[in-house]
Amino acid sequence: MAAQIAASVAPCDAPDSEDEAVEDLFGFDFNGIVVCDDSEEESDGDCAPHVPKRRVGAEIPRVDAASLAPGEFLERFSRRNAPVVLYNCEGVPTHLTADWWREHHGDREVPLDVNTGGAVKAPLRDFLAGTLRTRYLRNLHLGDWFPGAADDVGLPPVMGENLLADEEKVRGCPRTWRTWLELFICFEDCAGFPFLHRDICHTHAYSLQIQGSKEFTLFPPDDARYLYVNAQAGFSGNRSAVDVRDPDVAKKFPLFQLAARSTVTIGPGDALFVPDGWWHTARCVSEAPSVTLGGNYVDASNYDAFSDAFADYLAVKALGSVGASFLN
Numbered sequence: 125m126a127a128q129i130a131a132s133v134a135p136c137d138a139p140d141s142e143d144e145a146v147e148d149l150f151g152f153d154f155n156g157i158v159v160c161d162d163s164e165e166e167s168d169g170d171c172a173p174h175v176p177k178r179r180v181g182a183e184i185p186r187v188d189a190a191s192l193a194p195g196e197f198l199e200r201f202s203r204r205n206a207p208v209v210l211y212n213c214e215g216v217p218t219h220l221t222a223d224w225w226r227e228h229h230g231d232r233e234v235p236l237d238v239n240t241g242g243a244v245k246a247p248l249r250d251f252l253a254g255t256l257r258t259r260y261l262r263n264l265h266l267g268d269w270f271p272g273a274a275d276d277v278g279l280p281p282v283m284g285e286n287l288l289a290d291e292e293k294v295r296g297c298p299r300t301w302r303t304w305l306e307l308f309i310c311f312e313d314c315a316g317f318p319f320l321h322r323d324i325c326h327t328h329a330y331s332l333q334i335q336g337s338k339e340f341t342l343f344p345p346d347d348a349r350y351l352y353v354n355a356q357a358g359f360s361g362n363r364s365a366v367d368v369r370d371p372d373v374a375k376k377f378p379l380f381q382l383a384a385r386s387t388v389t390i391g392p393g394d395a396l397f398v399p400d401g402w403w404h405t406a407r408c409v410s411e412a413p414s415v416t417l418g419g420n421y422v423d424a425s426n427y428d429a430f431s432d433a434f435a436d437y438l439a440v441k442a443l444g445s446v447g448a449s450f451l452n
């Protein structure tokens with residue numbers, strides 16, 4: 125059956141004016157487009173009632189970071205909660221390749237698939253040699269695992285000020301959040317990040333790609349209703365039960381077809397901005413290992429949302445062992 129584009133928004137889900145403004149300015153429609161899996165189309169551009177619909181996400185723009193004036197990133201992307209890939213991005217440490225990690229920290233014993241894959245550990249040198257290519261070295265906080273390795277690396281200057289680093293503006297924050305920078309290394313044989321999720325406490329996320337290529341899959345915040353979110357799994361229900369790579373996903377999770385999926389691939393020197401609330405997951409799509417540094421941050425655009433959510437986070441934490449299971 126021929127698939128055809130029926131309308132710019134889901135019929136039952138008119139965009140609010142803010143989304144329309146984003147589309148006007150940047151040609152970026154958070155809601156994606158509806159596709160009818162049939163050639164029949166009603167005169168108003170909607171799919172016929174019996175015709176299955178699915179949604180296709182917006183294309184994530186690639187923007188030359190060198191062309192952005194100071195403050196422009198905040199106005200164009202953060203405040204509009206719009207994902208973007210920045211190339212020519214100052215602050216992406218392209219020298220921290222697999223060879224660099226092998227040479228400087230090859231003896232370090234590292235956990236693989238931390239939190240999800242059991243307690244497998246290996247010297248970094250062995251992992252980089254490809255002995256455990258289906259495993260994912262992920263979320264290793266540099267300050268904890270490789271102190272001094274990249275003290276000068278952090279949020280790229282174009283992304284502005286990270287308010288998590290400001291002890292006056294954000295009180296009681298875990299130490300690791302203040303300089304949030306984690307190492308991710310994986311091979312093409314690895315299934316990738318183990319679940320589709322959104323990040324904690326309304327923080328924004330950034331990924332600095334150093335080597336290899338990584339494909340990110342993203343869904344807008346409002347699409348949580350199509351993502352089978354399990355409120356018990358993680359603080360504030362931040363995980364989806366959907367495996368975006370499962371070929372049978374539509375059979376298992378029929379509403380998932382209505383989620384506006386965007387995919388974007390980043391390569392060496394690129395920085396990806398994943399705004400507050402965007403659902404995401406990632407995998408390596410290159411022969412070369414994918415080496416990424418990633419972290420989370422807060423700026424003027426998400427400060428209020430973060431502060432509210434962080435107050436809840438602290439309240440849950442204060443529940444001690446009862447609360448702990450919700451704080452992953």
Ligand SMILES: O=C(O)CCC(=O)C(=O)O
Nearest residue numbers: 263308317404405406416
């Ligand atoms: O680079 C990746 O694998 C995704 C990282 C991520 O989404 C996270 O740590 O929250």
